[in-house]
Amino acid sequence: MNARVRRWVSMGSALALGCFLTACDSAPITPEPAPTATATAAAAATAKVAPPAKSGVRTPADRPAVVEDWNDTGIAWRGYDEGLAEAKRDKKPICLVLYTTWCPHCKNYSNVFGDPRVVEQAKKFVMIRLDKDKNTPVSAKYSPDGEYIPRTFFLASDGTLDATIHAPRDKYQFFYDERDPTGLLASMTAAAGKLK
Numbered sequence: 001m002n003a004r005v006r007r008w009v010s011m012g013s014a015l016a017l018g019c020f021l022t023a024c025d026s027a028p029i030t031p032e033p034a035p036t037a038t039a040t041a042a043a044a045a046t047a048k049v050a051p052p053a054k055s056g057v058r059t060p061a062d063r064p065a066v067v068e069d070w071n072d073t074g075i076a077w078r079g080y081d082e083g084l085a086e087a088k089r090d091k092k093p094i095c096l097v098l099y100t101t102w103c104p105h106c107k108n109y110s111n112v113f114g115d116p117r118v119v120e121q122a123k124k125f126v127m128i129r130l131d132k133d134k135n136t137p138v139s140a141k142y143s144p145d146g147e148y149i150p151r152t153f154f155l156a157s158d159g160t161l162d163a164t165i166h167a168p169r170d171k172y173q174f175f176y177d178e179r180d181p182t183g184l185l186a187s188m189t190a191a192a193g194k195l196k
Contacts, residue, residue: 068099069110070113070129071114075127076122078127087157090126092124096142105150105175118188121185121189144173145172152176153174
């Protein structure tokens with residue numbers, strides 16, 4: 001190992017070693033003697049952490065999935081095309097939720113759909129839930145104020161977004177409270193009375 005790597009390893013700084021290796025992954029490496037016990041321990045500690053992408057930024061594919069409970073037994077969630085067809089046929093408004101599996105806010109928000117009042121209101125809608133990462137064209141279509149997540153929209157039965165029905169906030173208007181269903185319930189009541 002060169003002197004800089006030996007100094008970092010001897011200090012036990014796995015982070016510095018990881019940063020060095022990321023920054024220098026294209027530099028030629030010359031064979032060195034077998035690593036010391038300290039270097040072996042640092043390498044073992046580093047091996048437990050998934051390396052970041054070359055840019056240093058983790059992509060959605062690098063992020064671990066977060067366990068969510070969208071109350072699939074209490075709410076009849078549909079896919080996008082299936083949901084649109086059902087809404088047109090039954091003349092019901094749509095509640096569209098865009099989320100990702102790695103988002104902690106989405107995990108929190110998923111629990112709101114277990115509230116009995118939300119379950120009851122959901123019966124008035126065709127409920128569509130889509131993973132934003134797997135449905136990028138749909139996510140882009142429904143992004144009047146950005147593609148943040150989770151986002152919840154209310155649509156007419158023909159799929160037309162009613163952007164006037166949103167969370168009670170000025171910014172990120174389609175981001176409802178992650179833990180309290182009050183805002184979502186108010187929007188569901190408004191949408192059920194307005195949209196057909």
